[in-house]
Amino acid sequence: MVENLSHFWSWWKELQQFGVNADGSLTRLAFTEPDVLSRRWLATVWEQMGARVTIDGVGNIIAQKGSPPFILVSSHTDSVPQGGHYDGILGVLAGTLLLEGWSSAACGLLVIDWSCEESSRFGVSTVGSRIACQETIPWDKQDLQGVSLQQAATASFGGAMKRYWTLPIDQVCAALELHMEQGSVLSDQGLPCAVVSAVAAPQRCLLTIEGEANHSGSTAMADRHDAIAAAAVIVQSIEQLSHQFEAQGLRATITRWDASSGAANVIAYRTSLLLDIRAQSPAALTTFFDGLTAVTQTLQKHRGVSVTLHTYSQEQPAALSASLSQILQEKMNQAGMKAPSIPSWPSHDSLVLARHVPTAMMFVRNVSTVSHQAREYCAPGDIALGLRLFKNSIDAICQDFGQRF
Numbered sequence: 190m191v192e193n194l195s196h197f198w199s200w201w202k203e204l205q206q207f208g209v210n211a212d213g214s215l216t217r218l219a220f221t222e223p224d225v226l227s228r229r230w231l232a233t234v235w236e237q238m239g240a241r242v243t244i245d246g247v248g249n250i251i252a253q254k255g256s257p258p259f260i261l262v263s264s265h266t267d268s269v270p271q272g273g274h275y276d277g278i279l280g281v282l283a284g285t286l287l288l289e290g291w292s293s294a295a296c297g298l299l300v301i302d303w304s305c306e307e308s309s310r311f312g313v314s315t316v317g318s319r320i321a322c323q324e325t326i327p328w329d330k331q332d333l334q335g336v337s338l339q340q341a342a343t344a345s346f347g348g349a350m351k352r353y354w355t356l357p358i359d360q361v362c363a364a365l366e367l368h369m370e371q372g373s374v375l376s377d378q379g380l381p382c383a384v385v386s387a388v389a390a391p392q393r394c395l396l397t398i399e400g401e402a403n404h405s406g407s408t409a410m411a412d413r414h415d416a417i418a419a420a421a422v423i424v425q426s427i428e429q430l431s432h433q434f435e436a437q438g439l440r441a442t443i444t445r446w447d448a449s450s451g452a453a454n455v456i457a458y459r460t461s462l463l464l465d466i467r468a469q470s471p472a473a474l475t476t477f478f479d480g481l482t483a484v485t486q487t488l489q490k491h492r493g494v495s496v497t498l499h500t501y502s503q504e505q506p507a508a509l510s511a512s513l514s515q516i517l518q519e520k521m522n523q524a525g526m527k528a529p530s531i532p533s534w535p536s537h538d539s540l541v542l543a544r545h546v547p548t549a550m551m552f553v554r555n556v557s558t559v560s561h562q563a564r565e566y567c568a569p570g571d572i573a574l575g576l577r578l579f580k581n582s583i584d585a586i587c588q589d590f591g592q593r594f
Contacts, residue, residue: 194286194572194573194576196286196289197282197285197286197576198569200234200282200285201274201278201282203230204227204230204231204266204278204282205274207223207224207226207227207230208221208223208224208227208268210271210563212271212563213563214271214272214273214562214563215268215271215272215273215274215563216268216269216270216271216272217266217267217268217272218267218268218269218270218307218309218310219248219267219304219305219306219307219309219310219311219316219341220248220304220305220310220341220342220344220345220346221310224248224266224267224345225248225345225346227266228244228248228250228266228302228304229244231250231266231281231285231302232244232250234285235250235252235285235288235300238252238254238285238288238289239254240252240253240254240288240300241253241254243354244346245346245351245352245353245354246342246343246346246347246348246350246351246352246353247304247305247316247317247320247342247346247348247353248304248305248317248342248345248346249301249302249303249304249317249318249320249321249353249354250301250302250304251299251300251301251354252284252288252298252299252300252301253297253298253299254288254291254297254298255291255293255296255297255298256297257296257297257357257360257361258296258297258360258361258362259296259297259298259299259357259360259361259362260293260296260297260298260299260361260362260363260364260365260583260586260587261299261300261301261356261361261363261364261365261542261546262280262283262284262287262298262299262300262301262364262365262366262367262583263280263281263284263299263300263301263302263303263318263364263366263538263542264277264278264279264280264281264283264284264302264303264306264366264367264368264537264538265277265280265281265302265303265304265306265307265317265538266278266281266302267304267305267306267307268307268309269307269309269561270309271562271563272307272561272562272563272565273560273561273562273563273564273565273566274565275369275555275560275565275566275567276368276369276371276560276561276565277306277368279367279368279369279553279567279572279575280366280367280368281300281302283367283575283576283579284300284301285300286576286580287300287580287583288300293584293587295587295588296362296586296587299361301318301321303315303317303318303321303538304316304317304342304346305317305338305342306318306537306538308391308393308502310332310341311330311331311332311338311341312330312393312463312501312502313326313327313330313338313501313502314391314502314536315536315537315538315540315541316338317538318538318541318542319541320353320354321353321354321355321356322356322358322541322542322544322545323355324541326338327501327502330501356542356545356546358545358546361546362546362547362586363510363513363546363547363548363549363583363586364539364542364543364546364547364548364549365513365548365549365550365551365579365582365583365586366537366538366539366548366549366550366551367550367551367553367575367576367579368385368533368537368550368551368552368553369552369553369555369560369565369567370383370531370552370553370554370555371533371534371535371555371560371561371565372534372555372558372560373555373558374529374531375529375531375552375553375554375555376554376555376556376558377558378529380526380527380529380554381526381553381554381570381571381574381575382521382526382551382552382553382554382571382574382575382578383528383529383530383531383551383552384514384517384518384521384528384529384530384531384549384550384551384552385509385514385530385531385532385533385539385549385550385551385552386508386509386514386530386531386532387469387506387507387508387509387532387533388506388507388509388532388533388536388537388539388540388543388550389438389440389467389468389469389506389532389533389534389535389536390467390468390469390503390504390505390506390507390536390540391465391466391467391502391504391536392464392465392466392467392468392474392500392502392503392504393463393464393465393466393500393501393502393503394463394464394466394498394499394500394501395461395462395463395464395498395499395501396420396423396461396462396464396485396496396497396498397459397460397461397496397497397498397499398416398419398420398423398459398460398461398462398488398494398495398496399416399458399459399494399495399496399497400413400414400415400416400419400456400457400458400459400460400492400493400494401413401414401456401458401493402455402456402457402458403455403456404454404455404456405453405454405455405456406454408456413456414456414458414492414493414494415456415457415492415494416448416449416456416457416458416459416460416494417448417457417460418492419488419492419494419496420446420448420460420462422484422488423443423462423481423484423485423488423496424443424446424462426480426481426484427441427442427443427464427481428441430477430480430481431477433480434473434476434477434480437470437472437473437476438468438469438470438473438506438532439466439467439468439469439470439473439474439476439477440466440467440534441464441465441466441467441477442464442465442466443462443463443464443465444463444464444465445462445463446460446461446462446463447460447461448460467534467535467536468506469506469532470506471505471506481498485498504536504540505544506540507540507543507544507548508543509539509543509548509549509550510543510547510548510549512547513547513548513549513586514530514549516549516582516585516586516589517549517551517578517582518530519585520578520581520582520585521578523581524574524577524578531552533550533552535560537550551575551578551579551582553567553571553572553574553575554567554568554571555567556568556571
């Protein structure tokens with residue numbers, strides 16, 4: 190499979206054409222034209238390999254070779270605005286390479302490009318995998334143009350007019366994902382690959398601060414109920430809390446700030462903050478919200494503003510399969526490599542899958558140490574090594590299926 194990677198790089202180059210920007214970055218938002226065209230292109234590639242291919246009503250592309258029990262290899266090809274060419278794409282093309290040469294008699298293979306993994310457009314992530322696992326989806330979420338998730342899915346892939354594909358949970362013995370590390374741990378340690386121990390769960394909340402509009406020149410400082418000034422305290426407090434609880438497995442970020450005033454000389458009467466939290470344990474999440482509640486209560490008392498918090502996306506962290514992770518580590522050790530085990534702060538479809546089937550992930554070093562931008566980069570040698578280790582691990586899972594699973 191990995192001795193000759195010419196096909197892999199050819200697919201990579203062809204896939205880049207869908208949504209590439211003039212600066213080399215990638216904008217392939219879920220259900221936009223680049224996303225739809227790239228999925229139909231990929232489906233054709235898989236069909237030409239002799240796979241049975243399905244595109245369901247939300248745009249999930251499912252390729253099948255063989256019969257159960259199945260090894261599931263999956264990731265995503267949608268992107269953030271002005272994103273890079275490695276996030277998710279590496280895993281989908283790794284599955285494509287496996288699909289091309291699949292010949293195992295012990296297990297069948299499912300390769301899936303999950304739809305709408307990124308939350309950039311609708312504020313909700315891992316839509317395709319959650320639908321396949323029959324989890325609840327907030328279909329009414331809208332993008333900045335007022336188009337709902339349901340409307341976009343229907344317009345692009347038939348939506349409710351087509352059946353959504355359901356993961357045959359009782360037929361999947363292992364789900365695996367190869368992914369670029371989106372941080373700097375491997376680069377800092379000088380290591381090419383790692384096993385992922387757990388995936389932090391994203392929580393997304395909207396903080397709304399209501400103050401009082403008044404003249405910015407005539408209103409004394411003591412008489413102000415400035416929503417933006419109160420929000421500034423919250424922003425700083427969240428950063429401080431995130432520093433405080435990072436060692437406990439939590440990071441929090443204000444990712445968007447919207448203000449309502451209406452004029453240059455009016456004190457802002459309303460503002461909202463979009464809060465993104467990544468938690469590796471429920472305990473860390475609880476402690477963080479206790480601290481945030483104390484801050485907002487103080488603001489309401491001393492600044493005369495009201496603060497409301499609406500949680501519109503909430504997931505639980507997941508530890509990945511110890512048995513599958515052990516196989517990945519064994520293959521690294523057999524190759525004479527260290528086999529570090531590190532958590533993933535970003536979320537992935539594997540977080541969803543881990544709630545339903547045995548799941549494992551492998552990271553490939555991110556030489557650039559950045560992600561969600563054009564500069565993200567994995568060296569070809571690291572990719573080749575990751576592909577070989579990934580395939581060797583899947584071969585071992587197939588061979589050991591009867592004993593281990």
